[in-house]
Amino acid sequence: MTKSIGVAGKGGVGKTSVVALMLKRLLKEDLEILVVDADPNECLPEVLGIDRYSTLADVVERHTGGSINPEKFIADFETLIFENEQDGFDLLVMGRGEKEGCYCAINNYLRRAFEEIILKKYSYDVILMDCEAGLEHISRKTSGALEDLIVVSDSSKTSLRTIEKIKEVAENVKKEIRRFHVLGNKINKDFEEELKSVTERAEMHYLGFIPYDEIIAEYNSKGRSLLEIPENSKAYERVKKVVSQLILSEK
Numbered sequence: 001m002t003k004s005i006g007v008a009g010k011g012g013v014g015k016t017s018v019v020a021l022m023l024k025r026l027l028k029e030d031l032e033i034l035v036v037d038a039d040p041n042e043c044l045p046e047v048l049g050i051d052r053y054s055t056l057a058d059v060v061e062r063h064t065g066g067s068i069n070p071e072k073f074i075a076d077f078e079t080l081i082f083e084n085e086q087d088g089f090d091l092l093v094m095g096r097g098e099k100e101g102c103y104c105a106i107n108n109y110l111r112r113a114f115e116e117i118i119l120k121k122y123s124y125d126v127i128l129m130d131c132e133a134g135l136e137h138i139s140r141k142t143s144g145a146l147e148d149l150i151v152v153s154d155s156s157k158t159s160l161r162t163i164e165k166i167k168e169v170a171e172n173v174k175k176e177i178r179r180f181h182v183l184g185n186k187i188n189k190d191f192e193e194e195l196k197s198v199t200e201r202a203e204m205h206y207l208g209f210i211p212y213d214e215i216i217a218e219y220n221s222k223g224r225s226l227l228e229i230p231e232n233s234k235a236y237e238r239v240k241k242v243v244s245q246l247i248l249s250e251k
């Protein structure tokens with residue numbers, strides 16, 4: 001059984017950092033892992049220290065003038081996964097595409113790739129998806145392949161509102177996601193009660209919080225891979241618990 005988890009939330013709350021730290025922990029296990037950067041701004045590879053990769057947008061753009069025939073799409077997609085292979089995990093980057101209107105098409109191809117290829121032909125143990133800041137993946141059901149969604153929130157009002165909005169949108173499209181979680185990031189204990197009560201109102205599951213950690217900010221500003229942060233970093237300690245609770249306990 002594949003365990004598929006998306007990480008969503010308002011812009012800048014720490015989605016990409018959380019995905020990178022979860023991956024760091026998962027790499028210690030003997031698991032088949034797929035990491036998906038579904039944010040058109042594609043920051044995840046950089047945060048993981050990967051500088052050469054191709055995107056789904058590159059595949060779609062190679063086929064100009066209409067739709068791609070299904071067999072060709074599968075072949076090209078498999079080549080993409082093969083070429084992007086990393087040490088211990090596979091990487092799928094959605095990308096943005098250069099042409100106007102491309103974004104929707106690429107989003108649709110991402111959904112197709114999930115429905116027709118990834119979930120049918122591959123046998124990943126874990127799929128981790130870094131979602132974009134908007135609610136697009138949820139409203140378009142690109143996230144339909146996800147079992148669990150972690151909504152990351154800092155202490156800003158807008159990020160708290162995003163928790164509620166995500167739940168609303170998910171309900172409107174007859175949510176396919178099975179469980180919704182909230183994970184605080186860059187917050188301290190003083191803010192926890194408020195975050196817990198928003199989580200409760202949205203009928204989601206509270207996963208705790210990650211404190212502000214200078215090491216993350218430092219690695220980010222120096223362009224160093226978050227996979228290399230020290231084992232005893234405060235943030236990583238918390239993320240390890242989240243991974244145990246959400247993924248490893250069920251494996």
Ligand SMILES: Nc1ncnc2c1ncn2[C@@H]1O[C@H](COP(=O)(O)OP(=O)(O)OP(=O)(O)O)[C@@H](O)[C@H]1O
Pocket residue numbers: 009010011012013014015016017018039043132133185186210211212213214216217218220221235
């Ligand atoms: N726990 C933390 N402690 C300190 N800094 C953090 C922490 N989590 C994230 N950051 C910093 O916050 C900034 C935003 O983080 P990140 O890029 O992970 O957010 P995001 O939600 O993926 O953003 P976007 O919406 O732009 O994709 C980065 O500079 C990152 O280094």
Ligand SMILES: [Mg+2]
Pocket residue numbers: 015016017039043044130
């Ligand atoms: Mg990001």
